[in-house]
Amino acid sequence: MTEIQLTLISDSTGETVNLAAQAAASQFKGCRLEMEIYSFIGRPSDLENLPAEVWEKSDIVVFTLVRNDTRSALLERCKRHGIQAVALLDPLLTVLSGHIGCQPSSRPGEQYIVSADYFSKLSALDFAMQNDDGQSPDRLRNADVVLTGVSRTSKTPTCIYLAYQGIKAANIPLIYKSPAPSSLIEAIEAGRLVIGLTVSATRLVQVRTQRLQSLEREDVETYADRQRIEDEIVEARLLFARYDLPVIDVTRRSIEETAASIRNLIRLKASA
Protein backbone atom coordinates (compact mmCIF):
# COMPACT_ATOMS: atom_id res chain seq x y z
CA MET A 1 0.00 0.00 0.00
CA THR A 2 1.34 3.42 -0.98
CA GLU A 3 2.08 5.65 1.97
CA ILE A 4 1.94 9.38 1.56
CA GLN A 5 3.00 11.96 4.11
CA LEU A 6 0.89 15.07 3.74
CA THR A 7 1.91 18.19 5.67
CA LEU A 8 -0.69 20.91 6.07
CA ILE A 9 0.50 24.42 6.85
CA SER A 10 -1.77 27.33 7.68
CA ASP A 11 -1.26 30.88 8.90
CA SER A 12 -4.53 30.64 10.75
CA THR A 13 -6.40 27.75 12.41
CA GLY A 14 -5.70 25.15 9.71
CA GLU A 15 -9.37 24.24 9.41
CA THR A 16 -9.75 25.06 5.75
CA VAL A 17 -6.66 23.18 4.65
CA ASN A 18 -7.57 20.26 6.91
CA LEU A 19 -11.10 19.89 5.55
CA ALA A 20 -9.85 20.17 1.99
CA ALA A 21 -7.12 17.60 2.56
CA GLN A 22 -9.59 15.21 4.20
CA ALA A 23 -11.97 15.61 1.28
CA ALA A 24 -9.25 15.03 -1.30
CA ALA A 25 -7.65 12.15 0.62
CA SER A 26 -10.97 10.37 1.01
CA GLN A 27 -11.02 9.92 -2.76
CA PHE A 28 -8.00 7.60 -2.60
CA LYS A 29 -8.98 4.63 -0.50
CA GLY A 30 -6.17 2.37 -1.63
CA CYS A 31 -3.39 4.28 0.05
CA ARG A 32 -2.41 5.33 3.51
CA LEU A 33 -2.22 9.06 3.99
CA GLU A 34 -0.57 10.40 7.08
CA MET A 35 -1.47 14.00 7.79
CA GLU A 36 0.06 16.51 10.14
CA ILE A 37 -1.29 20.05 10.55
CA TYR A 38 0.77 23.06 11.58
CA SER A 39 -1.28 26.14 12.34
CA PHE A 40 -0.47 29.82 12.98
CA ILE A 41 2.57 29.79 10.69
CA GLY A 42 2.28 33.44 9.79
CA ARG A 43 5.79 34.82 9.36
CA PRO A 44 8.77 33.36 7.52
CA SER A 45 10.50 32.89 10.88
CA ASP A 46 7.67 30.62 12.04
CA LEU A 47 8.89 28.08 9.49
CA GLU A 48 12.03 27.66 11.59
CA ASN A 49 9.91 26.28 14.42
CA LEU A 50 8.61 23.38 12.33
CA PRO A 51 10.21 20.06 13.29
CA ALA A 52 12.96 18.79 10.99
CA GLU A 53 10.85 15.78 10.03
CA VAL A 54 8.56 18.06 8.03
CA TRP A 55 11.38 18.53 5.53
CA GLU A 56 12.63 14.98 5.78
CA LYS A 57 9.38 13.07 5.47
CA SER A 58 6.77 15.13 3.61
CA ASP A 59 5.71 13.99 0.17
CA ILE A 60 3.34 16.89 -0.33
CA VAL A 61 2.89 20.19 1.49
CA VAL A 62 -0.53 21.83 1.18
CA PHE A 63 -0.74 25.37 2.44
CA THR A 64 -2.95 28.39 3.01
CA LEU A 65 -0.56 31.28 3.51
CA VAL A 66 -1.49 34.80 2.54
CA ARG A 67 1.75 36.65 3.23
CA ASN A 68 3.99 36.67 0.19
CA ASP A 69 7.25 36.47 2.14
CA THR A 70 6.08 33.41 4.09
CA ARG A 71 4.84 31.73 0.91
CA SER A 72 8.14 32.36 -0.88
CA ALA A 73 10.13 31.03 2.05
CA LEU A 74 7.99 27.90 2.20
CA LEU A 75 8.11 27.30 -1.54
CA GLU A 76 11.88 27.74 -1.52
CA ARG A 77 12.32 25.16 1.26
CA CYS A 78 9.94 22.70 -0.38
CA LYS A 79 11.87 23.01 -3.63
CA ARG A 80 15.18 22.47 -1.85
CA HIS A 81 13.87 19.25 -0.27
CA GLY A 82 12.10 18.04 -3.39
CA ILE A 83 8.64 18.31 -1.85
CA GLN A 84 5.62 19.13 -3.99
CA ALA A 85 3.71 22.14 -2.72
CA VAL A 86 0.05 22.93 -3.34
CA ALA A 87 -1.30 26.43 -2.66
CA LEU A 88 -4.87 25.48 -1.90
CA LEU A 89 -6.53 28.88 -2.27
CA ASP A 90 -4.50 30.24 -5.16
CA PRO A 91 -6.88 29.49 -8.04
CA LEU A 92 -9.74 31.07 -6.11
CA LEU A 93 -7.67 34.10 -5.03
CA THR A 94 -6.53 34.62 -8.62
CA VAL A 95 -10.06 34.55 -9.99
CA LEU A 96 -11.36 36.84 -7.23
CA SER A 97 -8.46 39.21 -7.72
CA GLY A 98 -9.23 39.41 -11.44
CA HIS A 99 -12.89 40.20 -10.82
CA ILE A 100 -12.27 42.75 -8.13
CA GLY A 101 -9.27 44.32 -9.78
CA CYS A 102 -7.07 44.44 -6.70
CA GLN A 103 -4.62 42.30 -4.77
CA PRO A 104 -5.47 40.28 -1.66
CA SER A 105 -4.69 41.98 1.66
CA SER A 106 -2.15 39.35 2.78
CA ARG A 107 -3.29 39.44 6.40
CA PRO A 108 -3.68 35.95 7.87
CA GLY A 109 -6.84 34.79 9.60
CA GLU A 110 -9.00 37.67 8.41
CA GLN A 111 -12.02 35.37 8.28
CA TYR A 112 -11.79 34.85 12.01
CA ILE A 113 -11.75 38.49 13.01
CA VAL A 114 -14.11 38.70 15.94
CA SER A 115 -17.20 40.61 14.89
CA ALA A 116 -20.94 40.83 15.38
CA ASP A 117 -20.96 37.35 13.89
CA TYR A 118 -19.03 36.10 16.91
CA PHE A 119 -21.73 37.27 19.28
CA SER A 120 -24.48 35.74 17.20
CA LYS A 121 -22.63 32.41 17.31
CA LEU A 122 -22.15 32.59 21.07
CA SER A 123 -25.77 33.53 21.50
CA ALA A 124 -26.89 30.61 19.29
CA LEU A 125 -24.67 28.31 21.33
CA ASP A 126 -26.14 29.57 24.59
CA PHE A 127 -29.54 28.98 23.07
CA ALA A 128 -28.65 25.40 22.11
CA MET A 129 -27.28 24.63 25.57
CA GLN A 130 -30.32 26.13 27.30
CA ASN A 131 -32.78 24.43 25.01
CA ASP A 132 -31.15 21.04 25.07
CA ASP A 133 -33.52 18.23 25.98
CA GLY A 134 -36.58 20.46 25.91
CA GLN A 135 -35.49 22.46 28.92
CA SER A 136 -37.15 25.78 28.11
CA PRO A 137 -40.18 25.07 25.93
CA ASP A 138 -41.48 28.62 26.30
CA ARG A 139 -38.42 29.96 24.50
CA LEU A 140 -38.98 27.78 21.43
CA ARG A 141 -40.58 30.71 19.64
CA ASN A 142 -37.05 32.08 19.15
CA ALA A 143 -35.77 28.90 17.53
CA ASP A 144 -34.82 28.82 13.85
CA VAL A 145 -35.46 25.09 13.92
CA VAL A 146 -36.66 22.49 16.41
CA LEU A 147 -35.34 18.92 16.28
CA THR A 148 -37.20 16.00 17.75
CA GLY A 149 -36.61 12.25 17.99
CA VAL A 150 -35.95 9.45 20.44
CA SER A 151 -32.84 9.35 22.63
CA ARG A 152 -29.51 9.23 20.74
CA THR A 153 -30.64 10.34 17.34
CA SER A 154 -27.90 13.00 17.56
CA LYS A 155 -30.26 15.87 18.37
CA THR A 156 -27.86 17.57 20.79
CA PRO A 157 -24.64 17.39 18.75
CA THR A 158 -26.55 18.55 15.69
CA CYS A 159 -28.09 21.52 17.56
CA ILE A 160 -24.72 22.58 18.86
CA TYR A 161 -23.08 22.15 15.48
CA LEU A 162 -25.78 24.36 13.94
CA ALA A 163 -25.17 26.93 16.70
CA TYR A 164 -21.57 27.31 15.52
CA GLN A 165 -23.08 28.36 12.21
CA GLY A 166 -25.24 30.95 13.95
CA ILE A 167 -28.46 28.92 13.72
CA LYS A 168 -30.65 28.74 16.83
CA ALA A 169 -31.69 25.12 17.17
CA ALA A 170 -33.68 23.60 20.02
CA ASN A 171 -34.41 19.96 20.63
CA ILE A 172 -37.30 18.11 22.21
CA PRO A 173 -36.84 14.44 23.05
CA LEU A 174 -39.60 11.88 22.50
CA ILE A 175 -40.25 9.56 25.41
CA TYR A 176 -41.55 6.07 24.68
CA LYS A 177 -45.24 5.51 25.43
CA SER A 178 -45.65 9.10 26.56
CA PRO A 179 -47.84 11.58 24.72
CA ALA A 180 -46.00 13.99 22.44
CA PRO A 181 -44.66 16.89 24.55
CA SER A 182 -47.04 19.85 24.51
CA SER A 183 -44.14 22.17 23.66
CA LEU A 184 -43.62 20.14 20.47
CA ILE A 185 -47.27 20.33 19.47
CA GLU A 186 -47.28 24.07 20.16
CA ALA A 187 -44.18 24.58 18.03
CA ILE A 188 -45.77 22.63 15.16
CA GLU A 189 -49.04 24.51 15.43
CA ALA A 190 -47.20 27.85 15.54
CA GLY A 191 -45.71 26.97 12.16
CA ARG A 192 -42.13 26.52 13.42
CA LEU A 193 -39.82 24.36 11.34
CA VAL A 194 -39.88 21.09 13.30
CA ILE A 195 -37.77 18.23 11.95
CA GLY A 196 -37.99 14.58 13.01
CA LEU A 197 -34.74 12.65 13.29
CA THR A 198 -34.86 8.91 12.84
CA VAL A 199 -32.29 6.14 12.66
CA SER A 200 -32.16 2.40 11.97
CA ALA A 201 -32.73 0.10 14.94
CA THR A 202 -29.39 -1.63 14.35
CA ARG A 203 -27.53 1.64 14.52
CA LEU A 204 -29.43 2.83 17.57
CA VAL A 205 -28.68 -0.38 19.47
CA GLN A 206 -25.00 0.17 18.66
CA VAL A 207 -25.00 3.84 19.70
CA ARG A 208 -26.90 3.25 22.92
CA THR A 209 -24.71 0.30 23.90
CA GLN A 210 -21.65 2.51 23.43
CA ARG A 211 -23.33 5.21 25.47
CA LEU A 212 -23.98 2.84 28.37
CA GLN A 213 -20.39 1.62 28.23
CA SER A 214 -19.01 5.16 28.29
CA LEU A 215 -21.17 5.96 31.29
CA GLU A 216 -19.94 2.73 32.89
CA ARG A 217 -23.53 1.75 33.49
CA GLU A 218 -25.29 -1.47 32.66
CA ASP A 219 -28.32 -0.93 34.81
CA VAL A 220 -30.61 0.58 32.20
CA GLU A 221 -31.82 -2.71 30.76
CA THR A 222 -34.36 -1.51 28.25
CA TYR A 223 -32.33 1.42 26.90
CA ALA A 224 -30.37 -0.66 24.40
CA ASP A 225 -32.88 -3.50 23.97
CA ARG A 226 -33.51 -4.29 20.31
CA GLN A 227 -37.25 -4.92 20.45
CA ARG A 228 -37.88 -1.89 22.62
CA ILE A 229 -35.80 0.29 20.30
CA GLU A 230 -37.76 -0.89 17.25
CA ASP A 231 -41.00 0.01 19.02
CA GLU A 232 -39.64 3.42 19.98
CA ILE A 233 -38.63 4.17 16.41
CA VAL A 234 -42.02 3.12 15.02
CA GLU A 235 -43.84 5.24 17.57
CA ALA A 236 -41.70 8.27 16.66
CA ARG A 237 -42.22 7.76 12.92
CA LEU A 238 -45.98 7.58 13.40
CA LEU A 239 -45.83 10.90 15.20
CA PHE A 240 -43.75 12.46 12.40
CA ALA A 241 -46.27 11.18 9.84
CA ARG A 242 -49.29 12.42 11.81
CA TYR A 243 -47.94 15.97 11.80
CA ASP A 244 -46.39 15.70 8.35
CA LEU A 245 -42.92 16.65 9.64
CA PRO A 246 -39.87 16.53 7.40
CA VAL A 247 -37.77 13.55 8.50
CA ILE A 248 -34.01 13.03 8.32
CA ASP A 249 -32.62 9.53 8.68
CA VAL A 250 -29.28 9.96 10.46
CA THR A 251 -28.22 6.32 10.13
CA ARG A 252 -25.51 6.87 7.58
CA ARG A 253 -25.14 10.59 8.13
CA SER A 254 -22.43 12.35 10.06
CA ILE A 255 -23.36 15.34 12.21
CA GLU A 256 -21.98 17.63 9.49
CA GLU A 257 -24.23 16.04 6.87
CA THR A 258 -27.34 16.15 9.04
CA ALA A 259 -26.63 19.83 9.76
CA ALA A 260 -26.24 20.56 6.04
CA SER A 261 -29.59 18.87 5.30
CA ILE A 262 -31.21 20.97 8.02
CA ARG A 263 -29.75 24.17 6.54
CA ASN A 264 -31.29 23.16 3.21
CA LEU A 265 -34.70 22.69 4.88
CA ILE A 266 -34.39 26.09 6.60
CA ARG A 267 -33.65 27.73 3.26
CA LEU A 268 -36.55 25.90 1.57
CA LYS A 269 -38.92 27.10 4.27
CA ALA A 270 -37.62 30.66 4.07
CA SER A 271 -38.17 30.78 0.31
CA ALA A 272 -41.58 29.05 0.46
Next chain:
Amino acid sequence: MTEIQLTLISDSTGETVNLAAQAAASQFKGCRLEMEIYSFIGRPSDLENLPAEVWEKSDIVVFTLVRNDTRSALLERCKRHGIQAVALLDPLLTVLSGHIGCQPSSRPGEQYIVSADYFSKLSALDFAMQNDDGQSPDRLRNADVVLTGVSRTSKTPTCIYLAYQGIKAANIPLIYKSPAPSSLIEAIEAGRLVIGLTVSATRLVQVRTQRLQSLEREDVETYADRQRIEDEIVEARLLFARYDLPVIDVTRRSIEETAASIRNLIRLKASA
Protein backbone atom coordinates in the same frame (compact mmCIF):
# COMPACT_ATOMS: atom_id res chain seq x y z
CA MET B 1 -17.92 49.19 -4.14
CA THR B 2 -17.55 46.14 -6.35
CA GLU B 3 -20.21 43.51 -5.76
CA ILE B 4 -19.45 39.91 -6.50
CA GLN B 5 -21.92 37.05 -6.40
CA LEU B 6 -20.14 33.86 -5.41
CA THR B 7 -22.01 30.57 -5.72
CA LEU B 8 -20.62 27.59 -3.84
CA ILE B 9 -21.62 24.12 -5.00
CA SER B 10 -20.77 20.93 -3.16
CA ASP B 11 -21.72 17.28 -3.55
CA SER B 12 -21.42 16.90 0.22
CA THR B 13 -22.01 19.27 3.13
CA GLY B 14 -20.42 22.34 1.54
CA GLU B 15 -18.20 22.96 4.56
CA THR B 16 -14.90 22.75 2.72
CA VAL B 17 -15.91 25.06 -0.09
CA ASN B 18 -17.52 27.44 2.39
CA LEU B 19 -14.46 27.74 4.62
CA ALA B 20 -12.20 28.19 1.61
CA ALA B 21 -14.44 30.85 0.13
CA GLN B 22 -14.62 32.70 3.45
CA ALA B 23 -10.84 32.59 3.76
CA ALA B 24 -10.31 33.85 0.21
CA ALA B 25 -13.05 36.48 0.44
CA SER B 26 -11.66 37.85 3.68
CA GLN B 27 -8.58 38.93 1.75
CA PHE B 28 -10.60 41.46 -0.24
CA LYS B 29 -12.07 43.92 2.21
CA GLY B 30 -12.92 46.59 -0.33
CA CYS B 31 -15.68 44.68 -2.05
CA ARG B 32 -19.00 43.18 -1.16
CA LEU B 33 -19.14 39.44 -1.69
CA GLU B 34 -22.49 37.75 -1.60
CA MET B 35 -22.25 34.00 -1.10
CA GLU B 36 -24.82 31.28 -1.51
CA ILE B 37 -24.06 27.63 -0.78
CA TYR B 38 -25.79 24.68 -2.43
CA SER B 39 -24.98 21.33 -0.85
CA PHE B 40 -25.62 17.70 -1.80
CA ILE B 41 -25.44 18.40 -5.54
CA GLY B 42 -24.22 14.92 -6.41
CA ARG B 43 -25.70 13.96 -9.78
CA PRO B 44 -26.00 15.99 -12.96
CA SER B 45 -29.79 16.02 -12.50
CA ASP B 46 -29.35 17.82 -9.14
CA LEU B 47 -28.18 20.85 -11.10
CA GLU B 48 -31.70 21.18 -12.49
CA ASN B 49 -32.97 21.87 -8.96
CA LEU B 50 -30.78 24.94 -8.54
CA PRO B 51 -32.77 28.19 -8.76
CA ALA B 52 -32.56 30.08 -12.05
CA GLU B 53 -30.84 33.00 -10.32
CA VAL B 54 -27.69 30.90 -9.92
CA TRP B 55 -27.19 31.11 -13.67
CA GLU B 56 -28.43 34.67 -13.97
CA LYS B 57 -26.53 36.29 -11.12
CA SER B 58 -23.33 34.37 -10.34
CA ASP B 59 -20.02 35.97 -11.13
CA ILE B 60 -17.99 33.00 -9.95
CA VAL B 61 -18.94 29.41 -9.14
CA VAL B 62 -16.62 27.54 -6.77
CA PHE B 63 -17.22 23.82 -6.52
CA THR B 64 -16.16 20.58 -4.91
CA LEU B 65 -17.66 17.87 -7.11
CA VAL B 66 -16.00 14.50 -7.49
CA ARG B 67 -18.23 12.86 -10.08
CA ASN B 68 -17.00 13.58 -13.59
CA ASP B 69 -20.45 13.73 -15.16
CA THR B 70 -21.66 16.29 -12.62
CA ARG B 71 -18.51 18.37 -13.05
CA SER B 72 -18.82 18.36 -16.83
CA ALA B 73 -22.49 19.33 -16.65
CA LEU B 74 -21.69 22.20 -14.28
CA LEU B 75 -18.73 23.42 -16.31
CA GLU B 76 -20.83 23.33 -19.46
CA ARG B 77 -23.59 25.42 -17.89
CA CYS B 78 -21.13 27.91 -16.39
CA LYS B 79 -19.52 28.33 -19.80
CA ARG B 80 -22.88 28.85 -21.47
CA HIS B 81 -23.75 31.62 -18.99
CA GLY B 82 -20.30 33.20 -19.01
CA ILE B 83 -19.59 32.34 -15.38
CA GLN B 84 -16.07 31.64 -14.19
CA ALA B 85 -15.77 28.28 -12.45
CA VAL B 86 -13.13 27.29 -9.89
CA ALA B 87 -12.62 23.62 -9.02
CA LEU B 88 -11.32 24.10 -5.51
CA LEU B 89 -9.79 20.68 -4.91
CA ASP B 90 -8.41 20.01 -8.39
CA PRO B 91 -4.78 21.02 -7.85
CA LEU B 92 -4.63 18.88 -4.72
CA LEU B 93 -6.38 15.91 -6.36
CA THR B 94 -4.03 16.11 -9.33
CA VAL B 95 -0.92 16.09 -7.16
CA LEU B 96 -2.25 13.26 -4.99
CA SER B 97 -3.26 11.27 -8.04
CA GLY B 98 0.23 11.64 -9.46
CA HIS B 99 1.87 10.44 -6.25
CA ILE B 100 -0.46 7.53 -5.75
CA GLY B 101 -0.65 6.55 -9.38
CA CYS B 102 -4.42 6.12 -9.53
CA GLN B 103 -7.57 8.12 -10.12
CA PRO B 104 -9.85 9.48 -7.39
CA SER B 105 -12.84 7.31 -6.55
CA SER B 106 -15.42 9.94 -7.54
CA ARG B 107 -17.76 9.13 -4.67
CA PRO B 108 -19.06 12.27 -2.95
CA GLY B 109 -18.82 12.80 0.80
CA GLU B 110 -16.35 9.99 1.44
CA GLN B 111 -14.75 12.00 4.24
CA TYR B 112 -17.99 11.92 6.18
CA ILE B 113 -18.52 8.16 6.09
CA VAL B 114 -19.60 7.28 9.59
CA SER B 115 -16.83 5.34 11.27
CA ALA B 116 -15.13 4.71 14.59
CA ASP B 117 -14.20 8.35 14.38
CA TYR B 118 -17.88 9.25 14.64
CA PHE B 119 -18.21 7.45 17.95
CA SER B 120 -15.11 9.06 19.35
CA LYS B 121 -16.53 12.48 18.45
CA LEU B 122 -19.88 11.72 20.04
CA SER B 123 -18.12 10.40 23.11
CA ALA B 124 -15.95 13.53 23.33
CA LEU B 125 -19.06 15.65 22.99
CA ASP B 126 -20.82 13.74 25.77
CA PHE B 127 -17.72 14.28 27.84
CA ALA B 128 -17.74 18.02 27.18
CA MET B 129 -21.43 18.32 28.05
CA GLN B 130 -21.03 16.29 31.25
CA ASN B 131 -17.90 18.13 32.31
CA ASP B 132 -19.16 21.58 31.57
CA ASP B 133 -18.85 24.00 34.47
CA GLY B 134 -16.89 21.55 36.60
CA GLN B 135 -19.81 19.22 37.02
CA SER B 136 -17.93 15.94 37.44
CA PRO B 137 -14.50 16.70 38.84
CA ASP B 138 -13.76 13.02 39.54
CA ARG B 139 -13.86 12.30 35.82
CA LEU B 140 -11.22 14.88 34.95
CA ARG B 141 -8.60 12.17 34.83
CA ASN B 142 -10.03 11.23 31.41
CA ALA B 143 -9.68 14.74 30.02
CA ASP B 144 -7.19 15.51 27.25
CA VAL B 145 -7.24 19.09 28.43
CA VAL B 146 -8.84 21.14 31.20
CA LEU B 147 -9.78 24.77 30.62
CA THR B 148 -10.22 27.24 33.43
CA GLY B 149 -11.09 30.92 33.70
CA VAL B 150 -13.74 33.33 34.94
CA SER B 151 -17.27 33.34 33.57
CA ARG B 152 -17.60 34.08 29.83
CA THR B 153 -14.05 33.44 28.74
CA SER B 154 -15.53 31.04 26.15
CA LYS B 155 -14.62 27.87 28.06
CA THR B 156 -17.80 26.01 27.10
CA PRO B 157 -17.92 26.81 23.39
CA THR B 158 -14.23 26.01 23.11
CA CYS B 159 -14.64 22.64 24.90
CA ILE B 160 -17.51 21.68 22.64
CA TYR B 161 -15.67 22.81 19.55
CA LEU B 162 -12.69 20.66 20.58
CA ALA B 163 -15.08 17.75 21.13
CA TYR B 164 -16.08 17.86 17.46
CA GLN B 165 -12.41 17.25 16.74
CA GLY B 166 -12.42 14.23 19.05
CA ILE B 167 -10.61 15.99 21.92
CA LYS B 168 -11.97 15.45 25.43
CA ALA B 169 -12.00 18.87 27.07
CA ALA B 170 -13.37 19.71 30.51
CA ASN B 171 -13.79 23.12 32.02
CA ILE B 172 -13.66 24.43 35.57
CA PRO B 173 -14.94 27.94 36.27
CA LEU B 174 -13.18 30.29 38.66
CA ILE B 175 -15.43 32.03 41.14
CA TYR B 176 -14.41 35.47 42.39
CA LYS B 177 -13.01 35.57 45.94
CA SER B 178 -13.40 31.81 46.31
CA PRO B 179 -10.43 29.50 46.71
CA ALA B 180 -9.36 27.67 43.55
CA PRO B 181 -11.60 24.60 43.11
CA SER B 182 -9.96 21.49 44.57
CA SER B 183 -10.67 19.60 41.33
CA LEU B 184 -8.52 22.16 39.52
CA ILE B 185 -5.64 21.82 41.95
CA GLU B 186 -5.86 18.04 41.72
CA ALA B 187 -5.80 18.15 37.94
CA ILE B 188 -2.72 20.41 38.00
CA GLU B 189 -0.94 18.23 40.55
CA ALA B 190 -1.75 15.10 38.54
CA GLY B 191 0.12 16.66 35.62
CA ARG B 192 -2.94 17.19 33.41
CA LEU B 193 -2.73 19.86 30.74
CA VAL B 194 -4.60 22.74 32.40
CA ILE B 195 -4.92 25.95 30.40
CA GLY B 196 -6.00 29.34 31.75
CA LEU B 197 -8.22 31.49 29.55
CA THR B 198 -8.12 35.23 30.02
CA VAL B 199 -9.65 38.19 28.26
CA SER B 200 -9.50 41.99 28.40
CA ALA B 201 -11.83 43.72 30.84
CA THR B 202 -13.37 45.81 28.06
CA ARG B 203 -14.26 42.73 26.09
CA LEU B 204 -15.61 40.88 29.10
CA VAL B 205 -17.89 43.80 30.04
CA GLN B 206 -19.22 43.71 26.48
CA VAL B 207 -19.75 39.93 26.44
CA ARG B 208 -21.40 39.80 29.84
CA THR B 209 -23.69 42.72 29.05
CA GLN B 210 -24.81 40.90 25.90
CA ARG B 211 -25.30 37.76 27.95
CA LEU B 212 -27.55 39.54 30.46
CA GLN B 213 -29.56 41.06 27.62
CA SER B 214 -30.04 37.70 25.93
CA LEU B 215 -31.21 36.22 29.22
CA GLU B 216 -33.51 39.22 29.59
CA ARG B 217 -32.10 39.77 33.05
CA GLU B 218 -30.77 42.90 34.62
CA ASP B 219 -30.76 41.76 38.20
CA VAL B 220 -27.18 40.55 38.39
CA GLU B 221 -25.62 43.90 39.13
CA THR B 222 -22.03 42.95 39.67
CA TYR B 223 -21.80 40.46 36.79
CA ALA B 224 -21.04 43.10 34.16
CA ASP B 225 -19.54 45.73 36.46
CA ARG B 226 -16.25 47.07 35.11
CA GLN B 227 -14.30 47.34 38.39
CA ARG B 228 -15.47 43.95 39.61
CA ILE B 229 -14.53 42.38 36.26
CA GLU B 230 -11.03 43.87 36.41
CA ASP B 231 -10.58 42.41 39.89
CA GLU B 232 -11.83 39.01 38.73
CA ILE B 233 -9.38 38.97 35.83
CA VAL B 234 -6.43 39.94 38.04
CA GLU B 235 -7.34 37.26 40.58
CA ALA B 236 -7.50 34.62 37.84
CA ARG B 237 -4.18 35.72 36.32
CA LEU B 238 -2.48 35.48 39.70
CA LEU B 239 -3.75 31.93 40.02
CA PHE B 240 -2.46 31.02 36.52
CA ALA B 241 0.93 32.51 37.43
CA ARG B 242 1.12 30.70 40.78
CA TYR B 243 0.69 27.31 39.06
CA ASP B 244 2.64 28.28 35.95
CA LEU B 245 -0.28 27.45 33.66
CA PRO B 246 -0.14 28.21 29.94
CA VAL B 247 -2.49 31.12 29.30
CA ILE B 248 -4.49 31.99 26.19
CA ASP B 249 -5.89 35.49 25.82
CA VAL B 250 -9.17 35.08 23.96
CA THR B 251 -9.84 38.81 23.51
CA ARG B 252 -9.20 38.91 19.79
CA ARG B 253 -9.50 35.20 19.17
CA SER B 254 -12.44 33.39 17.68
CA ILE B 255 -13.44 30.01 19.12
CA GLU B 256 -11.75 28.33 16.14
CA GLU B 257 -8.48 30.13 16.84
CA THR B 258 -8.52 29.39 20.56
CA ALA B 259 -9.17 25.72 19.76
CA ALA B 260 -6.27 25.65 17.29
CA SER B 261 -3.94 27.14 19.94
CA ILE B 262 -5.08 24.48 22.40
CA ARG B 263 -4.41 21.71 19.87
CA ASN B 264 -0.89 23.12 19.50
CA LEU B 265 -0.40 23.01 23.29
CA ILE B 266 -1.69 19.41 23.40
CA ARG B 267 0.81 18.45 20.72
CA LEU B 268 3.65 20.25 22.51
CA LYS B 269 2.84 18.43 25.74
CA ALA B 270 2.62 15.06 23.96
CA SER B 271 6.04 15.55 22.36
CA ALA B 272 7.66 16.91 25.54
